[in-house]
Amino acid sequence: MTDDHSAPAWRRRTDPERRWPAALAVVVMIVLQFLLPERLTLGPRWLLPVVEVAVIAVLIAADPVRIRRDTPALRTLGLVLIALLSLGNGWSVVMLVRAIVAGHDVGGPAQLLAVGGAIYLLNVLSFAVWFWELDRGGPARRARGEDPYPDFLFAPMTSPDLAPKDWEPWFLDYLYLAFTNATAFSPTDTLPMSRWAKAIMALETAIALVIAVLVVAKAVNALP
Incomplete structure (x- = not known):
């Protein structure tokens, strides 16, 4: 931890991050899980x-505005909440892949693309929350500047002269990282530094690739 104002913001003590962006992502995931067909839910x-609503309600009540505690x-x-969201998403992926491979009825092309898109979005959001929650010990520890060694190396960290002095990664940066990793099937402008970061990014890419290939192929074959 350092209070040296000559150091970049991500390496020193800063204001705690606001909770609402991550909480909003969790709420979107909960809604998407509820809207999925029951055959794809756990x-x-x-x-x-x-x-999940009960857990996030407790978290917001305990630390409502900024993540200080x-x-x-x-x-x-918090980790249990993310694990539950990931468990539900993982189950949906497995059930969807099973239905496609076994030739079960998965609806028309439009319905299949809608369901596949929802699961794809769930995958992106769940890994964004994982990245945000685990990088350098989580948002509270990042705000205190306790760990100087990042798990993810964002572009402004490598080019500090091209970024504001008060720049530091917030939830939107982790969401962008999860989206580009799932879309490009590889790191883009952010590099994983720790072994767990590499492993979890590889897992997200594998899930996204399976969803994209199978859903698109099945939807194209189902076209009249």
Whole structure:
């Protein structure tokens, strides 16, 4: 940790990050999970969304505006929430792939593309939250500047003369990272530095590739 104002913002103590961008992403994921066909959901369609709403409500109540608190209980609860969201998304991916490969009815091309697009978006959002929650120990620890070694090397970190002095990664940067990684199937302007970052980016790319290839191929074959 450093309070040296000559250092870039991401390497020193700064104002805590606002919670609402990540919370909004979680709410979008919960809505998408609820709207998926029940055959693609884990258990009753309402089960995971209800549990996830309860968890995020506790997190917001405990630390509503800016993410300042970093107790073990809140940290664990945040990771449990992301794990539940990822579990639901992973189950949907497996069920969709199983249905396509087995030749089950997955609806017409438009319905298939809509479902596949929703799962693809769930994949991007869930990994964006993972990246945001895990990079340098999470948003609270990043704000305190405790870890000087980033898990993700963003472009403004490598070219500080071309970025504002107060630049630091916020949720939108991690969302962009997850989107480009799932779209290009490789890192673009942000490099993974730690081994876990490389592993989790590879996993996101693999899931996105499977969804894109199978859904598009099935939809094209279903066209009249």
